[in-house]
Amino acid sequence: MVRLNTIDADAHVLETMATWEYLQPDERRFLPTVVDYAQGGAKASNEGKRQQQFWIVDGRLQPKEGNVGSNTPEEAREMRDIDKRLQHMDDLEIDVQVLYPTLFLRPVTKNPAAEFALIRSYNRWLAEIWAKSGGRLRWAAKIPTYDLPKAEEELRFAKDHGACAIFLRGLECERRLSDPYFYPLYKLAEELDLALGVHSGSGCFATWDIFQDESGFNKSKLAVIGAFHSIVLDGIVERFPKLRWGFIEVSAQWVPYVLNDLDLRFKRRGKRLPSDPLKTYNLWVACQVTDDLPYVLSYAGDDNLVVGTDYGHHDTSTEIEALRLLRKNEKIKSGVVDQILGANARALYGL
Numbered sequence: 001m002v003r004l005n006t007i008d009a010d011a012h013v014l015e016t017m018a019t020w021e022y023l024q025p026d027e028r029r030f031l032p033t034v035v036d037y038a039q040g041g042a043k044a045s046n047e048g049k050r051q052q053q054f055w056i057v058d059g060r061l062q063p064k065e066g067n068v069g070s071n072t073p074e075e076a077r078e079m080r081d082i083d084k085r086l087q088h089m090d091d092l093e094i095d096v097q098v099l100y101p102t103l104f105l106r107p108v109t110k111n112p113a114a115e116f117a118l119i120r121s122y123n124r125w126l127a128e129i130w131a132k133s134g135g136r137l138r139w140a141a142k143i144p145t146y147d148l149p150k151a152e153e154e155l156r157f158a159k160d161h162g163a164c165a166i167f168l169r170g171l172e173c174e175r176r177l178s179d180p181y182f183y184p185l186y187k188l189a190e191e192l193d194l195a196l197g198v199h200s201g202s203g204c205f206a207t208w209d210i211f212q213d214e215s216g217f218n219k220s221k222l223a224v225i226g227a228f229h230s231i232v233l234d235g236i237v238e239r240f241p242k243l244r245w246g247f248i249e250v251s252a253q254w255v256p257y258v259l260n261d262l263d264l265r266f267k268r269r270g271k272r273l274p275s276d277p278l279k280t281y282n283l284w285v286a287c288q289v290t291d292d293l294p295y296v297l298s299y300a301g302d303d304n305l306v307v308g309t310d311y312g313h314h315d316t317s318t319e320i321e322a323l324r325l326l327r328k329n330e331k332i333k334s335g336v337v338d339q340i341l342g343a344n345a346r347a348l349y350g351l
Contacts, residue, residue: 002135003095005338006323007345009286010199010248010308011097013126014068014077022124027117032057034064046314057118058109067102069314077312079125082132089136094323097311098197098349099126099139100167100248105201105220107208110173112147119144123158130162138349140167140197143185151185155192164349165197165246170223171204177227178234190242195349198224200249224250228283229258233265237281244282246348249310252287256299278304284348287340289325293332302336306345 020031033056037043043051046067055062068077075081076088089097101122109115119142126139141158143151143166155166166189168177175181177198189196200216202208202223211219228247231237237245255278263273274280278300287293287305297305309322319325326337345351 004346004351005342006093006095007306007342007349007351008089008094008097008309008311008323009246009306009345009348011099011311012077012102012313013079013099013129014312015101015103015122016078016080018080019125020118020121022121023117024120027113027121030058030114030117032118035061055103057103058111058114060108062103062106062108067313069310069312069320071314071320072312079129082129082137086133086136092309092320092323094309096136096138096351098164098308098345099129099137100197100199101142102312104142104167105169105199107203107205110146110205112144115146116144116150120154123154123163126163127158127161135162138162138164138351140165140199141194142167145173145203148181148185152188155188155194159192159194163194164351165195168196168198169201169203170198170220170225170227171202171207174204174206176230178230178236183239186236186240186243190240193350195244195246197246197248198227200224221250224248225254225258228285229262232262232277232281232283237283241282244284244348244350246284246286246306248286248308250286251291252285252293252296252300252305253291255285255296259299276301284344289319289322289329293329297332297336302339303344303347305340306348307340 017034023031035054035056037052043063051063051065053064055064073084073088076085079085108118122142129137130139139162141155141163143154200220202219208219224247231245259277266273284304284306285300286308287296307322307326309320311320323341326341329337
């Protein structure tokens with residue numbers, strides 16, 4: 001029996017060539033290529049190091065080392081040694097991690113055939129990781145957003161092989177998450193009892209390219225906050241009342257601002273925002289230990305915050321000791337800390 005007292009609601013895998021070993025023979029033409037930096041303008045990673053390698057996916061150059069956290073063992077973050085990953089989790093006092101991708105945090109391809117081939121291989125790689133972990137490494141499944149009818153095939157497989165969520169970004173295939181295009185997906189997610197993990201990132205080439213050289217705040221973070229606003233204001237949370245939504249790796253400091261804005265807009269429409277909107281609408285937000293948590297909790301309530309380490313990455317959301325540090329926060333009652341570390345994540349992910 002896997003313990004579920006401390007759940008890392010946001011951890012990562014770093015894709016390697018092993019990720020694509022599950023491509024079908026007729027899909028090998030979509031196999032990503034790794035190229036080495038030789039000369040020209042050097043790109044720096046989030047740790048300030050020169051990036052030595054890049055992916056080429058469907059003809060586009062993508063950074064391979066842009067967001068690598070060297071405070072984690074390489075074999076563990078790349079899933080080459082599952083036992084080492086589990087041992088590091090033990091050292092960090094983490095029972096379960098929920099895994100999100102790295103490469104797919106950005107738009108990769110508009111080619112439906114290429115997208116399906118890559119996500120199908122990725123999902124089978126994660127399924128094998130889950131099986132080897134004894135159930136301690138759960139994951140969010142990637143879906144073919146450009147060929148949505150194929151999502152059912154992938155999600156039924158994923159549900160049977162350790163997935164507890166569907167991975168989405170703040171924008172998907174050049175659309176907002178409130179677009180009716182996604183209604184069949186949301187209906188299926190309700191049927192399969194899978195959460196929607198809306199993670200920092202974007203699947204929209206237009207906005208990604210505009211903010212290409214920006215730090216990531218606009219192209220990744222604000223897209224997710226905007227998605228939260230849209231699904232509430234546009235009534236998606238009421239149309240699909242059984243759906244559970246997680247907004248991951250964007251801190252929680254914005255929650256009071258967005259709820260205040262929604263309250264004003266609801267009143268202009270002759271409606272009333274519930275007194276506890278996150279709980280009413282099944283919305284969870286991953287906080288950071290740097291957030292003003294007593295203030296955030298006064299808006300979000302005790303039941304709808306979770307926390308993650310961003311394991312494997314190095315950016316403003318990364319705190320490898322996040323779960324232990326939260327226990328030391330004397331401004332929050334111990335019972336509430338226990339909820340954020342365990343019960344709330346169990347509820348979000350249906351664990």
